[in-house]
Amino acid sequence: MTLSGSPSAPPAVSTRRASLALSLACAGTFLSFLDATVTNLAVPLIAADFEASLTTVSWVATAYVIPFAALLAPAGPLADAVGRARLFLIGVAVFTVSSLLIALAPTLPVLLGARGLQGLAAALLVPASLGLVLAEIPAERRRAAIGMWSAAGALAAAAGPALGGVMVEALDWRVLFCLNVPVGLWVLVAGRKLVTGESRTGHGPDLAGGLLLALSVGSAVYGLTQGPDRGWSSVHVLVAAGVTVLAGVATVLRALRHQRPALRLDLFRNRTFAVASGVSLAYGTALFTTMLLGVLFLTDAWDYSTLEAGLAMSPAALVTAVVGIGIGRLPVALTPRTLVAAGSSLIAASTALLALLIDTEPHFWTLWLPSGTVMGVGVGMATVGISSAAALSAPPQHFAAATGMVMAARQVGGALGIATTAVIIAEVMGNGAEPYAAVYWFATAVNLAAAVSGLALRVTAPPLSKPAASAYPAPAVARTL
Numbered sequence: 242m243t244l245s246g247s248p249s250a251p252p253a254v255s256t257r258r259a260s261l262a263l264s265l266a267c268a269g270t271f272l273s274f275l276d277a278t279v280t281n282l283a284v285p286l287i288a289a290d291f292e293a294s295l296t297t298v299s300w301v302a303t304a305y306v307i308p309f310a311a312l313l314a315p316a317g318p319l320a321d322a323v324g325r326a327r328l329f330l331i332g333v334a335v336f337t338v339s340s341l342l343i344a345l346a347p348t349l350p351v352l353l354g355a356r357g358l359q360g361l362a363a364a365l366l367v368p369a370s371l372g373l374v375l376a377e378i379p380a381e382r383r384r385a386a387i388g389m390w391s392a393a394g395a396l397a398a399a400a401g402p403a404l405g406g407v408m409v410e411a412l413d414w415r416v417l418f419c420l421n422v423p424v425g426l427w428v429l430v431a432g433r434k435l436v437t438g439e440s441r442t443g444h445g446p447d448l449a450g451g452l453l454l455a456l457s458v459g460s461a462v463y464g465l466t467q468g469p470d471r472g473w474s475s476v477h478v479l480v481a482a483g484v485t486v487l488a489g490v491a492t493v494l495r496a497l498r499h500q501r502p503a504l505r506l507d508l509f510r511n512r513t514f515a516v517a518s519g520v521s522l523a524y525g526t527a528l529f530t531t532m533l534l535g536v537l538f539l540t541d542a543w544d545y546s547t548l549e550a551g552l553a554m555s556p557a558a559l560v561t562a563v564v565g566i567g568i569g570r571l572p573v574a575l576t577p578r579t580l581v582a583a584g585s586s587l588i589a590a591s592t593a594l595l596a597l598l599i600d601t602e603p604h605f606w607t608l609w610l611p612s613g614t615v616m617g618v619g620v621g622m623a624t625v626g627i628s629s630a631a632a633l634s635a636p637p638q639h640f641a642a643a644t645g646m647v648m649a650a651r652q653v654g655g656a657l658g659i660a661t662t663a664v665i666i667a668e669v670m671g672n673g674a675e676p677y678a679a680v681y682w683f684a685t686a687v688n689l690a691a692a693v694s695g696l697a698l699r700v701t702a703p704p705l706s707k708p709a710a711s712a713y714p715a716p717a718v719a720r721t722l
Contacts, residue, residue: 273336273367276359279404280301280417287349305357317369334425337422367648371644384625388625389565391565401551410548467481511635520585524623526661534684538677542673562621563621564620581623587615588616588623588684590619591619592684
């Protein structure tokens with residue numbers, strides 16, 4: 242393997258560097274996704290501590306999601322410009338400090354501000370982490386590396402509900418955020434070795450375009466999260482929708498004319514990347530829907546405790562992690578097309594089964610666990626397939642940018658899925674499990690759409706890396722889109 246910026250590096254050094262990059266990237270990704278899954282379990286206790294309503298404290302989750310979804314896309318080209326390892330370590334540092342601030346927060350406004358900072362940090366480190374792995378890992382090992390990276394996020398989702406439930410009930414909600422500090426410190430110390438010899442373009446993306454993109458996505462997420470509570474015709478939602486459209490149009494117009502756009506529209510000229518982005522949007526919609534619905538259904542219809550619900554959700558995520566790792570070790574490499582189509586079909590089969598059979602009588606061993614296992618296999622396959630299609634359809638100098646845009650699509654889809662879940666449960670008439678069954682039918686339809694779209698994925702070998710000066714297209718090329 243030839244290192245970026247260090248073509249004469251000995252093979253042993255290159256191997257150690259690649260292994261270190263993969264280990265640190267997985268650790269950083271694990272942190273960001275673990276925090277997203279454990280926080281929901283702490284919301285009731287945070288409300289009690291600060292004597293605030295649950296509606297107000299729900300911003301503990303929203304304050305993280307908005308900057309995370311809004312900044313994922315511009316963070317990708319920023320990582321390509323300043324260096325993946327540099328931006329990754331900056332993200333980990335901010336994430337670690339903000340975690341400590343949350344644990345020590347004396348008031349709710351301080352906590353919410355720190356959560357927003359944490360979401361920003363996650364947006365920086367997640368696309369930079371996969372971009373770092375793909376830059377350091379040889380081409381023949383990239384599929385396996387993507388599987389490991391995807392499995393780290395799935396393992397966090399598996400550990401999050403159970404770990405969060407135990408920590409909240411046995412200790413205190415503040416301990417949840419203290420767990421991030423030692424891991425973050427280890428990543429910062431070990432990661433300094435990766436900065437040396439790293440290539441970078443030195444040209445950051447358009448700052449104004451990045452702010453417009455963040456405003457557009459942030460307004461969309463805000464509107465979607467506020468719609469179920471305030472009403473879809475409320476001033477808050479209508480203003481958010483207007484800002485989303487205006488800022489989005491301004492972002493696109495600026496991207497078509499700027500030499501270093503924050504939104505890499507030129508990547509959509511690749512059919513595989515465009516399809517992967519659409520599939521990621523649908524996948525995120527279905528995934529976030531089923532994750533939220535599972536906890537709501539178990540605690541409401543089956544009367545599980547928070548800890549029991551967390552433990553019940555863990556097997557599916559654990560299977561996802563195992564599948565993500567196993568895919569990279571298969572003797573035959575599965576194509577992204579196969580992984581996405583088959584994985585989404587399995588998820589659709591599991592959600593359809595739940596929609597048909599769930600009722601208010603608990604059936605954990607005969608229904609929940611088998612369907613969750615099938616869902617875990619499907620999620621593991623689809624996650625690796627989407628990540629592989631996005632990354633492998635882009636040239637090496639654009640790995641982080643491609644990853645950031647596809648992950649941003651998934652987060653926006655997730656916000657849409659959460660909002661749709663709330664609307665369906667509120668609007669569907671019926672007792673017991675009927676509203677939940679309706680949401681599972683919605684998830685089934687979205688997963689089938691993702692499966693059909695996945696058949697259009699075609700991944701060919703990405704072009705060789707070009708000089709840094711050509712990392713962004715000229716305005717004239719961009720205008721041909």
